[in-house]
């Protein structure tokens with residue numbers, strides 16, 4: 017494993033800090049179960065052999081004590097295993113929940129500037145599949161490895177007490193099955209694991225895009241080609257999984273073989289001692305079974321360490337994004353929230369990357385509080401880029417943009433986003449009810465407030481005429497609504513948010529004249545008392561503005 021792998025492993029252990037108590041309980045229980053199981057098998061072997069010899073006229077046997085011990089150990093093993101599963105799974109699931117929240121909190125500041133470079137399906141795969149895969153590390157690698165470290169010395173001590181020779185054989189076998197094999201499995205599993213994690217993300221991204229752009233791909237005749245691409249990814253994933261299966265079979269088989277070899281080795285060295293009377297027959301049976309049962313302590317390790325390759329690849333994919341630098345830095349000492357809401361820009365310069373030419377260059381404008389500035393200009397002039405500065409989705413590099421006399425860059429993004437409402441031609445609607453889509457803007461709004469907002473947006477009558485009213489489902493990205501209804505739903509949201517700054521980006525684009533008129537009437541009500549930036553090409557829409565500014 018390379019240095020990066022070890023660092024990730026160490027970091028994964030660090031992230032589990034809050035759950036160490038549970039994990040320790042899991043380790044103790046697992047080690048207890050291994051010891052109980054080994055003792056059970058050894059004692060059972062001894063007891064059966066002793067009973068058989070007693071039956072054949074051998075020495076008499078008090079069978080009550082061993083029978084009771086066997087029953088006790090069996091109960092201990094069953095309850096121990098149940099409790100161990102309960103504890104370790106509880107710890108792991110709590111941890112995965114924590115990890116998911118931790119990862120999401122790191123993703124949030126990356127939106128939208130950094131995340132828009134990623135494929136949606138791949139992001140989802142990191143958040144879900146990759147984090148789920150870390151379960152393998154905690155549940156199958158960390159806890160069983162620690163339990164083996166605890167149980168094996170005790171087991172060897174017991175064997176050494178009964179027969180030092182058998183203890184040496186067992187120690188050699190356990191070094192092979194519990195150390196060499198897991199390390200070999202880790203090496204074998206690393207490359208296919210890395211491929212599997214990457215291909216799983218790619219497949220998820222391919223499928224998300226196929227489903228989302230299905231209609232366009234079908235019309236363009238590109239569906240078969242893109243499906244073939246996804247199939248190639250699926251085949252590569254399958255190939256990686258086949259390699260993983262092969263590696264797991266090989267290491268499993270070598271582990272079994274080692275255990276059998278140790279069993280025979282123990283028999284070979286103990287039987288002559290039994291023949292010469294140094295050991296009893298039942299002792300030989302007990303030692304042979306103890307040797308075999310001891311391998312339970314390490315049986316799962318090769319498979320788990322092999323899967324560790326994929327877990328680490330998943331961890332890397334998670335850490336890579338979690339460690340990405342946000343496109344903009346929050347101010348170290350935020351300025352107090354503005355009390356006025358006029359806008360002032362001077363010599364404003366904004367570029368998407370240091371090596372790209374500026375999109376906005378020396379921009380200058382003023383909008384009084386409650387005023388509306390219409391912004392027009394050719395495609396690519398930077399109109400949408402300008403709007404993205406106010407909610408701090410992007411930053412400007414020089415010049416000044418002030419809200420109520422406070423430099424926008426010195427305000428936290430969250431404060432600014434709380435002051436802004438947006439209506440764009442691509443306002444996102446979630447695939448849920450109209451009510452839920454509205455509540456995004458104001459979670460505690462009651463039905464009266466929702467209806468008022470819909471009335472102001474000139475959408476109430478249409479919503480009430482729908483069979484489920486406010487509970488009507490809008491479909492994927494609002495597919496069950498018309499373009500005008502989607503736009504007015506976004507306006508209703510803005511009414512509910514009751515923000516002081518309104519950012520309108522082509523709010524009537526793609527609408528017919530009659531619908532545009534209804535949307536504009538709603539917008540005219542919405543802009544009252546709110547400082548508004550309105551980007552549009554359409555003369556009717558620009559009539560809402562007090563002043564028009566052309567970006568070139």
Ligand SMILES: Nc1ncnc2c1ncn2[C@@H]1O[C@H](COP(=O)(O)OP(=O)(O)OP(=O)(O)O)[C@@H](O)[C@H]1O
Nearest residue numbers: 368369372375393394395396397398399400401402
């Ligand atoms: N995320 C981005 N990374 C790099 N360049 C970008 C990014 N987004 C936009 N641009 C570039 O910035 C320039 C301005 O884009 P913007 O979307 O602001 O223009 P616009 O005036 O709103 O255009 P339209 O009227 O077509 O919507 C364009 O050249 C565009 O290619």
